[in-house]
Amino acid sequence: MREGTGVGAFNVIQLEHIEAVVTGAERAGRPVILQISENAVRYHGALGPTGLAALAAARAASVPVAVHLDHAESAELVAEAVELGLTSVMFDGARLPYRQNVAATAAAVTLCRSHGVSVEAELGEIGGKDGAHAPGVRTDPAEAHAFATATGVDALAVAVGSSHAMSTRDAKLDFGLIAELRAAVPVPLVLHGSSGVADEDLVRAVAAGISKVNIGTQLNRVFTRELRARLDAGPELVDPRKYFTPAREAVTEEVARLLRVLAGGGRT
Numbered sequence: 001m002r003e004g005t006g007v008g009a010f011n012v013i014q015l016e017h018i019e020a021v022v023t024g025a026e027r028a029g030r031p032v033i034l035q036i037s038e039n040a041v042r043y044h045g046a047l048g049p050t051g052l053a054a055l056a057a058a059r060a061a062s063v064p065v066a067v068h069l070d071h072a073e074s075a076e077l078v079a080e081a082v083e084l085g086l087t088s089v090m091f092d093g094a095r096l097p098y099r100q101n102v103a104a105t106a107a108a109v110t111l112c113r114s115h116g117v118s119v120e121a122e123l124g125e126i127g128g129k130d131g132a133h134a135p136g137v138r139t140d141p142a143e144a145h146a147f148a149t150a151t152g153v154d155a156l157a158v159a160v161g162s163s164h165a166m167s168t169r170d171a172k173l174d175f176g177l178i179a180e181l182r183a184a185v186p187v188p189l190v191l192h193g194s195s196g197v198a199d200e201d202l203v204r205a206v207a208a209g210i211s212k213v214n215i216g217t218q219l220n221r222v223f224t225r226e227l228r229a230r231l232d233a234g235p236e237l238v239d240p241r242k243y244f245t246p247a248r249e250a251v252t253e254e255v256a257r258l259l260r261v262l263a264g265g266g267r268t
């Protein structure tokens, strides 16, 4: 936020994603956020294995790497993440009525603050998660100011036109609203569903006031495209390392590329 650049926060599902994101950040010479969503925790049945792997990769990295719990709706999972050593969490109360969202988010802030863990929250539902689309919903600047002040959060996810899990990169962002939110909210703003946003619009979003840029689907797209090509070309392949290696490298390059795009969005 101080530099006027964006930091990439990439969703990781498995070890290869973790390795690719860290190596990509090192290649670009940029800090990065590894994030594990509650959905990814559900997929593995526990936070521990991927959480500890991400923390180990972060410690070994030559650039600053944060490990973040993404879209947690469960207060128990937030507590588990804090216990495990993650340094930030997103408490997602966007489905709750406003007053309940404030109360539950403030409780998460109280718990996390005592452990030096920062908290991101969401106001105004960003569509697309679990199939719930809410394309018309936008975060109101005055409400965002009141919410940030009442909860004490460290970062705020805002609904400004992006949507989760888009298969095309043509989301129409409201840059004017981002600028209004930037002026109204004292903490860094977070853009979710950024896989659906074109490179030039990512730059504009950062210039308008977004600091943390969440990207998941785009990495899955790159990983799966490479994997499918390798498997189609080599039906005899049985060793996962033969097709995971190029797929991981493709993700590494995409992470480095996106981090350079976000670094170029400075407001100097």
Ligand code: G3H
Binding pocket: 011, 070, 071, 163, 164, 165, 166, 191, 192, 193, 194, 195, 196, 214, 215, 216, 217, 218
């Ligand atoms: O919290 C995660 C992000 O909002 C990722 O969204 O998969 O559409 O890029 P995406």
Ligand code: ZN
Binding pocket: 071, 164, 192, 193, 214
């Ligand atoms: Zn999200």
